[in-house]
Amino acid sequence: MTTRLTQRDIARLAKVSQTTVSLVLNNRTAASARIPAETRDRVLKVIRETGYVADPLARRLLQQRNQIFGVFTYEPVFPSASADFYHPFLNGIEESAEELGCDLLLFTSAPVTDGRRLVFHDNNRLRIADGSLLLGRRIPAEELSRLVAEKYPFVSVGRRDDPDLPEADNPAGRRGDGPRRARATVPYVGADYVTATATVTARAFALGHERVAFVGPGEGAESSADRLRGFRQIAPRGLHLGPVDPSRQSSAASGAEDVGGADDGRAAPALGGREPTDVLAELLGQGVTAVFVEDLADAASLAEAATARGLTVPDDLSLVALGDASRPVAGDAEYSGFHIPRKEMGRQAVGLLEAILSGEERETQQLLSCELVEGSTLAAPKGL
Amino acid sequence: MTTRLTQRDIARLAKVSQTTVSLVLNNRTAASARIPAETRDRVLKVIRETGYVADPLARRLLQQRNQIFGVFTYEPVFPSASADFYHPFLNGIEESAEELGCDLLLFTSAPVTDGRRLVFHDNNRLRIADGSLLLGRRIPAEELSRLVAEKYPFVSVGRRDDPDLPEADNPAGRRGDGPRRARATVPYVGADYVTATATVTARAFALGHERVAFVGPGEGAESSADRLRGFRQIAPRGLHLGPVDPSRQSSAASGAEDVGGADDGRAAPALGGREPTDVLAELLGQGVTAVFVEDLADAASLAEAATARGLTVPDDLSLVALGDASRPVAGDAEYSGFHIPRKEMGRQAVGLLEAILSGEERETQQLLSCELVEGSTLAAPKGL
DNA sequence: GGTTGCTGCTAATTCGTATTACTAGGTCGA
DNA sequence: TCGACCTAGTAATACGAATTAGCAGCAACC
Numbered sequence: 001m002t003t004r005l006t007q008r009d010i011a012r013l014a015k016v017s018q019t020t021v022s023l024v025l026n027n028r029t030a031a032s033a034r035i036p037a038e039t040r041d042r043v044l045k046v047i048r049e050t051g052y053v054a055d056p057l058a059r060r061l062l063q064q065r066n067q068i069f070g071v072f073t074y075e076p077v078f079p080s081a082s083a084d085f086y087h088p089f090l091n092g093i094e095e096s097a098e099e100l101g102c103d104l105l106l107f108t109s110a111p112v113t114d115g116r117r118l119v120f121h122d123n124n125r126l127r128i129a130d131g132s133l134l135l136g137r138r139i140p141a142e143e144l145s146r147l148v149a150e151k152y153p154f155v156s157v158g159r160r161d162d163p164d165l166p167e168a169d170n171p172a173g174r175r176g177d178g179p180r181r182a183r184a185t186v187p188y189v190g191a192d193y194v195t196a197t198a199t200v201t202a203r204a205f206a207l208g209h210e211r212v213a214f215v216g217p218g219e220g221a222e223s224s225a226d227r228l229r230g231f232r233q234i235a236p237r238g239l240h241l242g243p244v245d246p247s248r249q250s251s252a253a254s255g256a257e258d259v260g261g262a263d264d265g266r267a268a269p270a271l272g273g274r275e276p277t278d279v280l281a282e283l284l285g286q287g288v289t290a291v292f293v294e295d296l297a298d299a300a301s302l303a304e305a306a307t308a309r310g311l312t313v314p315d316d317l318s319l320v321a322l323g324d325a326s327r328p329v330a331g332d333a334e335y336s337g338f339h340i341p342r343k344e345m346g347r348q349a350v351g352l353l354e355a356i357l358s359g360e361e362r363e364t365q366q367l368l369s370c371e372l373v374e375g376s377t378l379a380a381p382k383g384l
Numbered sequence: 385m386t387t388r389l390t391q392r393d394i395a396r397l398a399k400v401s402q403t404t405v406s407l408v409l410n411n412r413t414a415a416s417a418r419i420p421a422e423t424r425d426r427v428l429k430v431i432r433e434t435g436y437v438a439d440p441l442a443r444r445l446l447q448q449r450n451q452i453f454g455v456f457t458y459e460p461v462f463p464s465a466s467a468d469f470y471h472p473f474l475n476g477i478e479e480s481a482e483e484l485g486c487d488l489l490l491f492t493s494a495p496v497t498d499g500r501r502l503v504f505h506d507n508n509r510l511r512i513a514d515g516s517l518l519l520g521r522r523i524p525a526e527e528l529s530r531l532v533a534e535k536y537p538f539v540s541v542g543r544r545d546d547p548d549l550p551e552a553d554n555p556a557g558r559r560g561d562g563p564r565r566a567r568a569t570v571p572y573v574g575a576d577y578v579t580a581t582a583t584v585t586a587r588a589f590a591l592g593h594e595r596v597a598f599v600g601p602g603e604g605a606e607s608s609a610d611r612l613r614g615f616r617q618i619a620p621r622g623l624h625l626g627p628v629d630p631s632r633q634s635s636a637a638s639g640a641e642d643v644g645g646a647d648d649g650r651a652a653p654a655l656g657g658r659e660p661t662d663v664l665a666e667l668l669g670q671g672v673t674a675v676f677v678e679d680l681a682d683a684a685s686l687a688e689a690a691t692a693r694g695l696t697v698p699d700d701l702s703l704v705a706l707g708d709a710s711r712p713v714a715g716d717a718e719y720s721g722f723h724i725p726r727k728e729m730g731r732q733a734v735g736l737l738e739a740i741l742s743g744e745e746r747e748t749q750q751l752l753s754c755e756l757v758e759g760s761t762l763a764a765p766k767g768l
Numbered sequence: 769g770g771t772t773g774c775t776g777c778t779a780a781t782t783c784g785t786a787t788t789a790c791t792a793g794g795t796c797g798a
Numbered sequence: 799t800c801g802a803c804c805t806a807g808t809a810a811t812a813c814g815a816a817t818t819a820g821c822a823g824c825a826a827c828c
Contacts, residue, residue, distance in 0.1 A: 053511045057441045058814035061783045078475040091462040097492045106488040108481040442784035
């Protein structure tokens with residue numbers, strides 16, 4: 001087994017000291033260490049010939065940068081189920097990393113339990129990367145607060161609520177070095193679901209809809225809560241059909257007719273575990289004419305159920321998709337609603353991380369606007 | 385900045401040496417160092433109270449491996465065009481890496497020129513990883529031979545021809561440690577296209593087809609060549625419709641009617657740049673009743689063209705897909721032919737890399753069999 | 769001719785952990 | 799009373815790269 005090449009090997013081959021190799025490698029031109037071109041070239045030649053690169057672990061041990069960005073996904077990335085949804089984020093991340101000349105480290109070593117990964121397990125390798133991007137529908141508050149507390153450089157893809165920082169964290173007496181204020185907030189690049197949802201909801205009212213409903217958890221993950229919030233801004237008394245979960249009956253906005261709604265921290269199952277036909281029946285029973293669905297895939301299920309029942313979309317029922325499909329969906333109807341700027345979120349997240357790493361002062365919480373989609377599933381209700 | 389808690393801190397608090405902390409932590413019960421229960425408990429208590437965990441970087445520094453597998457893709461991974469095709473490979477890779485507790489490093493830093501990446505550019509970072517997996521339709525021979533020459537541990541996903549190894553490789557005197565022979569061949573986990581293609585071709589003849597054609601480059605990438613080879617085993621005189629490329633008219637098997645066929649190293653464009661209707665016309669003109677298409681997406685185009693022309697598949701024309709679609713394809717017909725065991729290839733490639741890294745003796749070239757698909761596009765020709 | 773200053777390097781130290789080698793102090797046996 | 803042997807630990811070192819301090823050789827200058 002060929003052992004890893006070290007700076008000492010390079011040094012031997014170039015007939016210099018290990019120190020010199022390091023100096024050349026890091027382009028150190030400080031007064032104390034000027035290397036003449038001849039020596040420098042000799043060293044660089046050997047490096048090129050051998051393909052030597054510094055051991056990332058040794059570098060990180062000394063707090064150096066590695067040009068490696070970590071990507072931590074709270075669910076595995078590549079299974080085809082979630083693939084279509086994750087992909088655009090990663091596409092943006094990949095593109096942007098490429099422009100910056102960075103490699104991406106996927107933390108596949110984090111053990112998966114109950115379908116989720118956790119950053120903090122006994123042997124987490126976050127520090128190999130210069131900083132990391134976090135992806136996932138829902139990220140436990142403990143994880144976020146610990147990341148912030150440890151001052152680990154990271155950016156969340158997707159808005160996250162600020163965890164309450166337990167300030168009584170390190171009784172052993174923090175060995176402070178400098179007056180640098182702690183970032184009190186979670187850095188993220190998210191999508192402005194509130195505005196987008198409010199906009200499309202307003203549009204439905206403008207078209208004449210009076211009885212509207214929101215279908216989806218509406219709480220748990222920030223992305224869900226934000227959408228419900230946008231919906232409520234315009235339709236405070238609109239119906240909310242959450243997932244089936246008797247454990248936590250929520251009663252959100254006063255006077256609003258919330259029916260269930262909870263989230264155990266994992267991705268919500270399709271339509272919260274109900275049959276599309278049942279959901280449809282309930283909606284129709286309540287006289288609803290326009291439905292706002294968190295997940296486009298659920299909208300598709302409802303459309304199918306409606307068609308099966310002899311109804312026409314959007315004449316008999318308008319369907320609005322508050323985002324993209326989280327799982328593959330048949331048919332090629334264009335749903336009214338909006339798209340999540342996933343690729344752009346990925347790109348900007350990388351940019352923000354880079355800014356943080358290079359100490360640049362910048363707003364660390366960003367919301368991108370969603371792209372509204374005219375589509376063909378929202379129209380004036382039949383009666384008009 | 386609260387600096388990380390170290391073993392020295394624990395040692396100080398427990399009034400022992402750092403060595404003792406390490407011994408306790410790792411449960412070292414070797415004769416040379418037995419720690420009495422009292423001391424052990426004292427140390428463990430401090431560890432519990434402080435929530436100390438060992439820095440994984442420092443641990444790994446002492447071992448030879450970093451638990452990082454590189455993933456080098458000759459085209460960017462995430463763009464949606466190639467996504468559907470790459471995905472299953474990566475799915476298998478991710479799963480397997482997870483089981484081994486390894487992280488995956490995507491070499492996004494390799495600059496993309498002409499839509500491709502190259503491993504060997506002036507500042508390649510391959511050696512950050514313990515070893516790497518290579519993915520791509522076509523991998524230049526120079527790259528492979530250099531990887532082999534440098535004894536870099538890697539596994540190709542997909543069969544590769546052995547490049548002619550220039551044995552005058554390492555004049556600097558190889559630092560051999562042991563009499564271990566150099567691997568003379570490119571390690572890979574591939575799919576057995578030859579057998580699979582031969583099998584489905586034979587099936588077509590068994591059904592009564594006499595005039596058959598192969599559509600696709602048939603050379604360039606190993607995967608293309610293998611399929612054509614399998615086809616030729618059964619149908620030595622079958623028609624071959626390659627891509628339009630006047631630069632290299634190949635005349636492969638003697639007596640065979642090869643019509644063009646070349647590959648500039650990039651993924652072949654759909655149907656080699658021809659119009660599906662033109663290709664269809666040529667096939668029909670030659671009296672072909674069964675067509676074997678390298679790319680399922682091309683088969684779909686042909687099916688569409690056939691339908692447009694009023695023909696029925698498979699009654700008027702049988703279509704066989706020699707693998708999966710390299711780009712998204714509309715419609716949900718199940719094509720006769722076979723599937724590439726992509727996920728399994730990914731899994732096995734990781735396993736093979738791990739075996740190589742741990743010095744295990746094992747066959748370094750593997751071919752997995754393809755899964756035959758009965759499908760609905762291959763049937764006896766009309767006349768029968 | 770002795771000090772200063774510059775050039776071109778290198779020795780030594782650091783990061784946090786694991787391992788190896790060793791030591792101080794005691795017991796036992798002959 | 800000496801050596802062998804055990805116990806309970808610790809000092810020293812290694813891993814690979816970066817940094818700090820410093821050294822040898824030479825030139826310039828008063």
